[in-house]
Amino acid sequence: MKLGLFGGSFDPVHLGHLLVAQAAREELELTRLFFIPAARSPFKPANDSTSAALRLRFLRLALAGQTHCEVDEREIARGGVSYTIDTVRDYARRFPQAKLFYLIGTDHIAQLPKWRAADELAALVEFLVIPRPGEPASPLPPPFQGRTLTGFPLGVSSSQIRTRVKSGLPVDWLVPAAVAEAIRNNRLYL
DSSP states (O other), X not given: OEEEEEEEOOTTOOHHHHHHXXXXXXXXXXXXXXEEEOXXXXXXXXXXXXXXXXXXXXXXXXXXXXXXXXXXXXXXXHOSSOOHHHHHHHHHHHOTXXXXXXXXEGGGGGGGGGSTTHHHXXXXXXXXXXXXXXXXXXXXXXXXXXXXXXXXXXXXXXXXXXXXXXXXXXXXXXXXXXXXXXXXXXXXXX
């Protein structure tokens, strides 16, 4: 069994996230891919993110009908700062025979040695690096192992989407239609 773990704020989830998930599923033939929204990122101490309830709703809207993907609420339910190692340990306990893959953006590679229990994390998962257009590929620092995904790199970020909404610009075609509608209906990011 091959399980993909995709952690992040998902504030909001966008097509880049979904395309990366698709590439990971196809390139590694993942059995399941879990989207794991953080309660609070240790690298984003100012907690000005959208509520957990809305971020979960957006993920459910975006993943409706996707039978190989699911939303995992464990970090939100745990509350506080979300540390990847806590979640990975739980998956390793629940699925001892599974090979675990963790999706990570190229912009986070340099920070990996600073992640909590970094050596243990490196032993438990293989990292799938998400390329960003125009950014050079960075090797994973030892002892981390992994590979770079090849499919569907898209130069869009959640912060760009929030900025566009605040500026009165459309986000259609950047987020799933149901998520765009939910952002409008809830008057988010204004």
